[in-house]
Amino acid sequence: MANIIKSGFLLLLIFLASCKTSRSDVYLFTSFHEPANEGLRYLWSEDGIHWDSIAGAWFKPELGVHKLLRDPSIARTPDGIYHLVWTTSWKGDLGFGYAESKDLIHWSEEKMIPVMAKEPTTVNVWAPEIFYDDEKKEFVVVWASCVPNRFERGIEDEDNNHRLYYITTKDFKTISETKLFYDPGFSVIDATIVKRAKNDYVLVLKDNTRAMRNLKIAFAKSPTGPYSPASVPFTESFVEGPSVTKVANDYLIYFDVYRKHIYGAMKTKDFIHFQDKTNEVSVPEGHKHGTIIKVPRSEVTNLLKARK
Numbered sequence: 001m002a003n004i005i006k007s008g009f010l011l012l013l014i015f016l017a018s019c020k021t022s023r024s025d026v027y028l029f030t031s032f033h034e035p036a037n038e039g040l041r042y043l044w045s046e047d048g049i050h051w052d053s054i055a056g057a058w059f060k061p062e063l064g065v066h067k068l069l070r071d072p073s074i075a076r077t078p079d080g081i082y083h084l085v086w087t088t089s090w091k092g093d094l095g096f097g098y099a100e101s102k103d104l105i106h107w108s109e110e111k112m113i114p115v116m117a118k119e120p121t122t123v124n125v126w127a128p129e130i131f132y133d134d135e136k137k138e139f140v141v142v143w144a145s146c147v148p149n150r151f152e153r154g155i156e157d158e159d160n161n162h163r164l165y166y167i168t169t170k171d172f173k174t175i176s177e178t179k180l181f182y183d184p185g186f187s188v189i190d191a192t193i194v195k196r197a198k199n200d201y202v203l204v205l206k207d208n209t210r211a212m213r214n215l216k217i218a219f220a221k222s223p224t225g226p227y228s229p230a231s232v233p234f235t236e237s238f239v240e241g242p243s244v245t246k247v248a249n250d251y252l253i254y255f256d257v258y259r260k261h262i263y264g265a266m267k268t269k270d271f272i273h274f275q276d277k278t279n280e281v282s283v284p285e286g287h288k289h290g291t292i293i294k295v296p297r298s299e300v301t302n303l304l305k306a307r308k
Contacts, residue, residue: 026297027051027245028104029254030072030084030290037061039069040084042104043287044300048247049277053284054300055307059107063097064088071127071190071241073291075139083172085128085141088112094120096128096143098172104299105306115167115178119147123159127241127289131193133168133223140223142166142181144189144208155209156187162208164191166224182218184230192291193223194244194251194271202271203227204242204253213237215255217271234266234274241289252277256289263287 029043029051039057061069066089074084082104086097095114099107116122128143145165148158166181182188182203190206203218207230214233220226241256250267253274257264263283266274 024297025294026300027292028074028295028300029243029287029292030074031287032069032072032086032290033286033288036068036070036288037066040072040086040107041287042303043284043290044303048245048252048292049280050282051284051287053287054303058105059099059110061086061088061097061110063093063110063112064095065092066090069097071129071289073128073130074293075130075132075291076293076295077132078134083130083132083139085113085130087126087128089124091124093125094122096125096141100172104295104303111172113141113167113172113175115141115143115165115175116145116147118178119145122147126162127190129190129192129291131195131223134195135198136168138168138170139172140166140168140193142191142193144191146187151183152185154186155211160187160208162187162189164188164205168224182225182227184216184218186212186230188230190240190242190289192242192244195223202244204244204271205230206240206242207233214239215242215253219271231272234268235264239264243290243292245292245294252281254281254283254292261285 027045027048031041039060042054043051045051070087072086082101088097094116095112098111101107123146126144131140144162146162163183164181168176187208189208192204194202199221201220214237215235216230218227238259239255243254253266264278265281267277268274
């Protein structure tokens with residue numbers, strides 16, 4: 001009996017320790033405000049549903065033709081380093097911005113990653129999305145670019161006919177060759193990769209054709225594909241910038257409903273069936289397309305203190 005009681009007590013301690021660990025993490029949402037020249041912003045949340053702003057911008061963008069910081073995408077590696085990529089200009093740049101930080105406050109010197117330098121007719125490099133492959137211990141960065149006359153035009157103008165491209169890197173010093181990531185047969189932007197399990201990846205993407213302007217899903221066994229044909233849309237039209245996070249046993253897909261000037265959200269377990277949760281989430285006004293990660297509570301505490 002004593003051994004049973006002792007075993008039960010140990011299990012309770014383990015359970016309480018796991019609860020304490022989970023409570024030490026909070027959600028962080030990278031953000032920017034239009035006209036996107038002020039720099040990186042953050043939102044944070046206890047539950048992944050109700051969000052608060054952290055005041056101020058954290059570094060001023062200095063790269064590219066337009067010196068913007070749009071679509072900031074972030075990943076945290078096992079060593080605790082935060083890696084950020086972003087869109088530097090609407091048009092005219094052949095790369096995206098990169099910086100890193102140990103604490104989300106102090107950032108390294110900004111660096112342009114010239115991923116489309118070998119394609120000088122490239123119109124733009126939009127919405128780079130960073131994904132850390134924990135199996136290969138490397139980053140995958142996916143973005144949308146328009147290379148005129150490269151793909152079947154469809155209903156889009158040649159300077160608006162986007163496809164997804166990618167690079168891999170372990171350190172943002174040595175970069176792989178740029179490769180085509182996904183050609184769904186239509187203009188596509190704003191892609192984000194979600195790992196559900198080994199050999200089980202989801203791609204959330206925006207169909208950017210004029211008739212659609214909505215979000216769709218594709219599946220693959222590897223983060224770099226090949227991905228399945230795109231699904232039917234699971235959102236209304238005129239949305240963009242999907243950001244995905246797991247809350248309990250469900251995934252929440254946030255997106256910018258830009259004509260309504262609100263943020264929407266869909267809940268799913270399988271990325272096939274969706275429930276609209278727009279009326280249940282709260283996102284501060286002015287927030288624009290970023291990515292969501294879990295971070296230690298202490299990091300957010302330090303951010304809030306730094307702005308007092």
